[in-house]
Amino acid sequence: MDNARESISGAYMTIEGLLQILTQAIFFFLAGITLFRWWRYPSRLHLDTMLVFLSMGLAFLGQDLQALFPEFSSIFTILIATALIIHPYFLLRLVKYFHPIPLWIQRLALAGLIFVLISFAFLQISPVLPLVLAIGYFAIIQGYASYIIVRGAITIKGFLGHRLRLASIGSGLLALLFIVALVLLVIIILNPSIPAPAWFNTSVQPIFALSGIGYYLGFAPPRWIKQNWQYKEFYNFVNQTARQSYNDSRLALFEKLATGALQSIGGETALVINWDGSKESFTIEVQSDPPLPIESFQVPPDRVTEIWKNKQGYLAYIPQDVMSETAQWANEFGAKTMYVVPIIGALQPWGRLLILMRYEPLFVQDDLDLLALLVTEIATSLDKASLIQELQQRQNALEVANKELESFSYSVSHDLRAPLRAVNGFSQALVSKYADSLDEQGVHYLNRIKENTHQMGQLIDDLLSLSRISRREMEKDNVNLTRLAREIDENLRAQEPERQVLFEVEEQVEGLGDADLIKIALQNLISNAWKFTSSRASASVQVGVLPTQNEDKVFFVRDNGVGFDMTYANKLFGAFQRLHSTAEFPGTGIGLAIVQRIIHRHGGTVWAEAELEKGATFYFTLGETHEK
Amino acid sequence: MKNKKILLVEDSPDDQELIRMAFEDGRVANEFVVLSDGLQALDYLFCRGAYVERDISDTPLFILLDLKLPKLNGLEVLQQLRANPQTALIPIIMLTSSNEEQDILTSYQSGVNSYVRKPVDFNQFTEAVKQLKFYWLILNETPPDR
Numbered sequence: 001m002d003n004a005r006e007s008i009s010g011a012y013m014t015i016e017g018l019l020q021i022l023t024q025a026i027f028f029f030l031a032g033i034t035l036f037r038w039w040r041y042p043s044r045l046h047l048d049t050m051l052v053f054l055s056m057g058l059a060f061l062g063q064d065l066q067a068l069f070p071e072f073s074s075i076f077t078i079l080i081a082t083a084l085i086i087h088p089y090f091l092l093r094l095v096k097y098f099h100p101i102p103l104w105i106q107r108l109a110l111a112g113l114i115f116v117l118i119s120f121a122f123l124q125i126s127p128v129l130p131l132v133l134a135i136g137y138f139a140i141i142q143g144y145a146s147y148i149i150v151r152g153a154i155t156i157k158g159f160l161g162h163r164l165r166l167a168s169i170g171s172g173l174l175a176l177l178f179i180v181a182l183v184l185l186v187i188i189i190l191n192p193s194i195p196a197p198a199w200f201n202t203s204v205q206p207i208f209a210l211s212g213i214g215y216y217l218g219f220a221p222p223r224w225i226k227q228n229w230q231y232k233e234f235y236n237f238v239n240q241t242a243r244q245s246y247n248d249s250r251l252a253l254f255e256k257l258a259t260g261a262l263q264s265i266g267g268e269t270a271l272v273i274n275w276d277g278s279k280e281s282f283t284i285e286v287q288s289d290p291p292l293p294i295e296s297f298q299v300p301p302d303r304v305t306e307i308w309k310n311k312q313g314y315l316a317y318i319p320q321d322v323m324s325e326t327a328q329w330a331n332e333f334g335a336k337t338m339y340v341v342p343i344i345g346a347l348q349p350w351g352r353l354l355i356l357m358r359y360e361p362l363f364v365q366d367d368l369d370l371l372a373l374l375v376t377e378i379a380t381s382l383d384k385a386s387l388i389q390e391l392q393q394r395q396n397a398l399e400v401a402n403k404e405l406e407s408f409s410y411s412v413s414h415d416l417r418a419p420l421r422a423v424n425g426f427s428q429a430l431v432s433k434y435a436d437s438l439d440e441q442g443v444h445y446l447n448r449i450k451e452n453t454h455q456m457g458q459l460i461d462d463l464l465s466l467s468r469i470s471r472r473e474m475e476k477d478n479v480n481l482t483r484l485a486r487e488i489d490e491n492l493r494a495q496e497p498e499r500q501v502l503f504e505v506e507e508q509v510e511g512l513g514d515a516d517l518i519k520i521a522l523q524n525l526i527s528n529a530w531k532f533t534s535s536r537a538s539a540s541v542q543v544g545v546l547p548t549q550n551e552d553k554v555f556f557v558r559d560n561g562v563g564f565d566m567t568y569a570n571k572l573f574g575a576f577q578r579l580h581s582t583a584e585f586p587g588t589g590i591g592l593a594i595v596q597r598i599i600h601r602h603g604g605t606v607w608a609e610a611e612l613e614k615g616a617t618f619y620f621t622l623g624e625t626h627e628k
Numbered sequence: 629m630k631n632k633k634i635l636l637v638e639d640s641p642d643d644q645e646l647i648r649m650a651f652e653d654g655r656v657a658n659e660f661v662v663l664s665d666g667l668q669a670l671d672y673l674f675c676r677g678a679y680v681e682r683d684i685s686d687t688p689l690f691i692l693l694d695l696k697l698p699k700l701n702g703l704e705v706l707q708q709l710r711a712n713p714q715t716a717l718i719p720i721i722m723l724t725s726s727n728e729e730q731d732i733l734t735s736y737q738s739g740v741n742s743y744v745r746k747p748v749d750f751n752q753f754t755e756a757v758k759q760l761k762f763y764w765l766i767l768n769e770t771p772p773d774r
Contacts, residue, residue: 414696417725417748422642425750429649450749457748 016202019209024060026212031057033220043319045097045360049219051090056215058083082117085134088141089113091171095148097362098160098266105144112137128189135182142175158264159366162229167218173211177204226366233264234373248385250350254286257343257353257378262288264374265367267355268335272343274351285351297329315372316340317364330356337361341371345379347386402470409467413460420460424453455588459576462590466575469597474514476602481509481555484519485543488526499539501530506544511553512624513602521598524591525557525618531585532561532616552604552621560615572608595620632689633659637669637705638723639697646750647692647723650757658689666700669693670708673715687718690741695724695731703734710739721760 030053038046062080066073089109095101116137119130149171153164184200217225237260248256258270271287276296283296318327320336330338335356343350353375361367427449435443485505493499511518526541533539539560546554564572564579571577575593595618599606603623610616634656638644644662651660663669669691671677675684691709695702702722709715721742722735735743744756 414725417746418640418643420748421646421725421746421750421753422640424748425642425646425649425753428750453748 016205019205023205023209023212024064026209026216027053027056027060030212030216030220043360045362048090048093048097049362052087052094053215053219055083055087055090059087078120081120081134085116085138086113087174088138088145091145092141094362095145095152097359098152098156098164099148100359101148109141112141132182132185132189135178135185139175139179139182142171142178146171146175156266158266159229159233159370160266160362162232163218163221163363163366165218166214166221169214170211170218171215173207173214177207177211226369230366230370230373233370234377237264237374238377248381250382250385251286253378253382253385254351257374258286258288261341261353261355261371261374264370265339265355266361267339267357269333269356271354271356272351273354282352292333294329297327299327299329315342315368317361317368320360334358339367339371341368341375343375343379343382345383347383350379350382406467406471409463413464413467416460417457420453420456424450424457427453459588459590462588463575466590466594466597469517469520469594470601472514472517474517474601476513477515479511479513479515479518481511481518481522481543481545482507484515484522485509485526488519488523489541492527492530496530499530499534501533502538502540504540504542504544509543509545509555511555511622513622517598517601518622521595521620522557524595528591528618529557529559529561529616531587532563532580533559534585535562536560546619552624554619554621556617556619558615558617563610563612563614563616565612566610569608569610573606631659633661633686635669635672635688635691636660636662637664637666637691637697637702638662638694639664640694643694643746646753647757650750650754651761653754654757654761656757656761661688665698666702666705669697669705670700673709673718674712684714687715690719690721692721692723693740695722695735703738706735706738706740 031050034046034050034053038050059080062076062083066076066080069076092101092106092109096106116130116134119133122130146168149164150168153161153168156164180200184196188194188196221229240256240260240263254272258272261267262270269288269290269292271292272285273282274285276283279296281296281298284292284294316339318338318340323330323335323337327335327338333356335358337357337360339353339355339357341353341355343353353371355371427446430438431443431446431450438446482505489503489505493501522543526543529541530539533541542556542558544556544558546556548554562580568579572579573592573596574589576589577593578587578589596606599620599622604621605623606618606620608616608618634651636644636647638647644664648660648662661672663672668678672679672682673687675682693702693705697705700708702724706720706722709718709720716739719741720739721744722740723744723746724731725746732743742760744760747753747756
């Protein structure tokens with residue numbers, strides 16, 4: 001500690017001097033930050049943390065003051081000695097937050113401390129014994145505390161583990177330093193002729209510095225290190241718990257959250273609870289092992305309860321004093337504090353995660369930050385799972401509704417035909433067997449009846465074919481529309497050999513779809529084109545694809561026929577909608593409804609452009625880009 | 629063969645009368661037995677229930693079987709008849725309003741001999757009956773009586 005004088009008086013450029021400045025800076029910083037925390041949020045935990053670093057800080061401060069005011073050297077020596085001796089006791093008090101320390105050890109440490117301090121009064125009589133006692137006390141208590149910290153660093157998982165691993169370097173190095181000092185001191189007392197080894201003197205400062213860095217990183221780590229730990233924990237959690245969560249039920253996801261949260265931040269028991277308004281109590285949905293022997297619990301109405309019930313609740317840490325009022329039930333199971341974390345998804349609040357702890361957690365903010373991440377992840381999975389479930393339910397409902405519609409249209413088509421057959425049949429019987437008793441007008445009426453039964457029979461058949469289009473299984477493949485159009489054209493030519501129609505089809509028009517269905521659609525569109533150009537001297541029909549890029553291909557069937565008024569374009573694709581009289585052009589008006597249904601089943605769209613007497617163009621897409 | 633009966637299983641009285649009429653127009657003189665549901669048809673053919681007194685050797689010339697029937701539908705009747713050796717060889721013509729591929733397919737798979745769709749137009753139906761008559765009464769060899 002003599003180095004202090006040199007460093008203060010200007011020998012900054014030695015490595016030792018620099019190390020000393022670094023060490024002091026670290027311990028002053030830690031003392032300052034923990035003092036501030038205790039002042040801002042007074043609690044036993046913050047007090048104990050503050051005392052650990054304040055004692056170290058005071059030791060270094062005393063050293064500096066000693067150098068500045070050499071005339072009060074002995075007073076500062078006592079300050080330094082007291083601060084150093086008291087440090088391991090404070091460390092022991094801190095250790096109990098993650099590992100229970102038997103009360104007798106705490107009392108023994110306190111008694112030893114007092115004894116050592118008293119022994120300083122005899123410093124003038126025999127300087128050696130109090131020194132040995134002091135260093136011995138320090139080495140034993142610091143060593144014990146460090147042992148627990150190192151053990152914690154190895155055994156404790158999660159966020160606390162990361163911090164303890166670094167803190168263990170801090171306390172472990174200090175303990176090592178003092179144990180070595182004790183051994184050297186004993187050797188020197190026993191054999192005063194042996195000088196203190198030089199390596200010890202030179203290694204004191206670096207060890208202090210390293211210990212300071214360890215403490216600093218463990219207790220006040222910079223943000224990027226914290227985020228790194230957070231990321232690691234979150235990654236582990238997602239890896240272990242949230243994989244394949246799509247198929248998980250709500251309770252399975254709750255269970256994953258409870259176990260995952262306990263692994264990440266520690267604690268006794270994790271529960272997922274929900275407010276049951278009818279019973280005015282909280283029901284426990286899942287809990288980690290070992291479970292509490294309760295299924296639900298009451299909480300006296302107060303501010304904390306309101307936070308719990310509130311749907312937009314916040315993450316909360318419930319410290320010991322509040323806890324004792326709010327959750328006596330938890331106290332019965334040895335829990336002294338707890339975390340309350342709302343699990344809120346985009347769709348709904350799913351519940352509350354409770355983590356019961358026997359000890360005040362060392363780093364509340366760490367835990368809350370991490371819990372927020374874990375809970376958000378699970379809430380997202382819960383949302384996803386419920387959306388998928390809802391989607392499946394809706395799909396099932398749709399399928400059922402579709403089936404019902406199918407069987408409806410099927411039986412309607414069947415049952416509608418029967419009376420029609422009777423009307424037609426008996427009319428026919430009248431015409432053939434009672435022709436003598438009927439005059440010409442009577443026969444005319446009967447024939448009108450028969451014609452209408454024909455018409456209605458046709459309509460029913462069309463309805464059936466429309467429903468058949470909807471029911472067909474689709475098999476998508478590459479379809480050569482050019483080839484299909486040519487086949488259709490040839491058939492039409494064979495049926496109406498007297499017609500002169502100029503048919504132009506683009507080469508290699510290909511689309512992705514069900515070949516049979518597309519053929520039916522093309523059949524309807526092309527035969528419409530034939531039909532509505534029947535009054536044209538030089539009829540022309542064109543089939544092709546529009547030049548577009550990066551979008552669905554737009555296919556078209558164009559004719560130079562009678563066209564239609566675009567005012568009625570919206571009626572074009574309705575079943576049994578006709579824009580021309582049956583006398584002009586025959587048909588029931590089912591064709592375009594079938595075309596539309598086929599295109600819609602492919603996920604495409606169909607529309608038309610036309611002008612009266614100037615022809616019509618029908619466009620359609622097959623929804624191909626959705627497939628990719 | 630002339631005095632063999634034609635069994636018509638059809639629930640609609642209108643259709644019963646129209647079919648009779650069509651057979652009369654087609655000059656088919658065989659006696660018609662008309663039953664109106666699937667269970668009756670099976671009782672009749674297996675000589676049980678109300679038909680326990682009936683002579684089981686008196687098998688019909690052929691059966692006109694409607695697809696949609698009360699109690700047991702046409703397909704179920706068809707399957708039971710085909711499963712029983714006594715009735716397995718009786719020619720069966722399925723009559724229906726349906727033109728559904730599935731119905732036709734199932735009927736043929738179940739061993740129907742012919743399938744006639746009842747058209748709306750009575751004239752067409754008369755034509756269909758004439759063809760049936762030609763096919764079943766003249767050309768087709770019915771299986772020998774046991």
